[in-house]
Amino acid sequence: MRSNGDPPLLARVRVWLPPRRSRGPAPAYDRDQIADAAIEIADEEGLEAVTMRAVAARLGTGAMSLYRYVERKEALFELMGDRMLGRQDWPPLTGDWRQDLRDLAGGQRCALLDHPWLLRVWSGGPALGPNMLAGFERAMSIVDGLGLNIDEMFETVTLLHTWVNGYVRTELDELAYFGDASREEVQRAMGPYVELIVESGRYPYFTRVITEARTPHIDSQARFERALERVLAGIEATLPKRE
Incomplete structure (x- = not known):
C-alpha cells in the first residue's frame, strides 16, 4: 500500500478506496479510530505533533503497522478532516435557505474556533471522504431551488465556505496578537497612540471607526453575525428574479 515516491495527492485519494483483501489477520483498527487518535493529539499539541509514530503510540501499536491503513501523514490529515465534519452536530434543515446557510456558517466557525488546526485541514482540498x-x-441542497444553475450553486457554497475560513483565520490571528490581554489592558496599551492618530486629523475614516462605529465594541459572535448577513445579502442579490 505504501509508496514514498508517490505524490501526496495519490495517498489522499487512496485512503478512501476500499482496502485490499489480504490473507493476514483482520484489521485491528478502522479509519475512525485512527482519525480520533490523531485528532486528540492535534487538540492537545497542535497539528505539527500529528505524526504516524505519535498516532501509532496513541493507539498502542507500532508505526509500521499503521502504514497498513494510512500511507503517509497527508492521508492521515484527510481522515482527520473528514472525521471532524462527521462529528459535528448539524441542526436539521429548515427549508429557509438564509437560516440554513446561517447554521452552516455558524457550525463551521464553531468547529474552527474549537479546533484551530482544522483551518489547515479544511482549506483548499476537494470533498473526498464520505462525511x-x-x-x-x-450544502448544495440548501441553495437548490433558488433558480441557480449547477455552477452558480457550487460557487455559492464555495464562497460561503471560503469566507468563513478567512473570517475565522482573522479572528484567531487577532486572538494570537492580543494574547490573554483583557479589553481594559488593550485600551491602556493602545490608547495613547490611538489618541495621537485621532488628534493628527490625517486619518478621518480611522477616526470615525474609533469614535462612531459600533462593530469594534460588540462581542465576537455579534460581529460574525453582522458580517454574515452582508454575505447572505450579497448572495440574495445575485439570485434570479422571480416572476
Missing part, C-alpha cells in the same frame, strides 16, 4: 461528501450534498 465531506455528505456535507457537500447537504
Whole structure:
C-alpha cells in the first residue's frame, strides 16, 4: 500500500478506496479510530505533533503497522478532516435557505474556533471522504431551488465556505496578537497612540471607526453575525428574479 515516491495527492485519494483483501489477520483498527487518535493529539499539541509514530503510540501499536491503513501523514490529515465534519452536530434543515446557510456558517466557525488546526485541514482540498461528501450534498441542497444553475450553486457554497475560513483565520490571528490581554489592558496599551492618530486629523475614516462605529465594541459572535448577513445579502442579490 505504501509508496514514498508517490505524490501526496495519490495517498489522499487512496485512503478512501476500499482496502485490499489480504490473507493476514483482520484489521485491528478502522479509519475512525485512527482519525480520533490523531485528532486528540492535534487538540492537545497542535497539528505539527500529528505524526504516524505519535498516532501509532496513541493507539498502542507500532508505526509500521499503521502504514497498513494510512500511507503517509497527508492521508492521515484527510481522515482527520473528514472525521471532524462527521462529528459535528448539524441542526436539521429548515427549508429557509438564509437560516440554513446561517447554521452552516455558524457550525463551521464553531468547529474552527474549537479546533484551530482544522483551518489547515479544511482549506483548499476537494470533498473526498464520505462525511465531506455528505456535507457537500447537504450544502448544495440548501441553495437548490433558488433558480441557480449547477455552477452558480457550487460557487455559492464555495464562497460561503471560503469566507468563513478567512473570517475565522482573522479572528484567531487577532486572538494570537492580543494574547490573554483583557479589553481594559488593550485600551491602556493602545490608547495613547490611538489618541495621537485621532488628534493628527490625517486619518478621518480611522477616526470615525474609533469614535462612531459600533462593530469594534460588540462581542465576537455579534460581529460574525453582522458580517454574515452582508454575505447572505450579497448572495440574495445575485439570485434570479422571480416572476
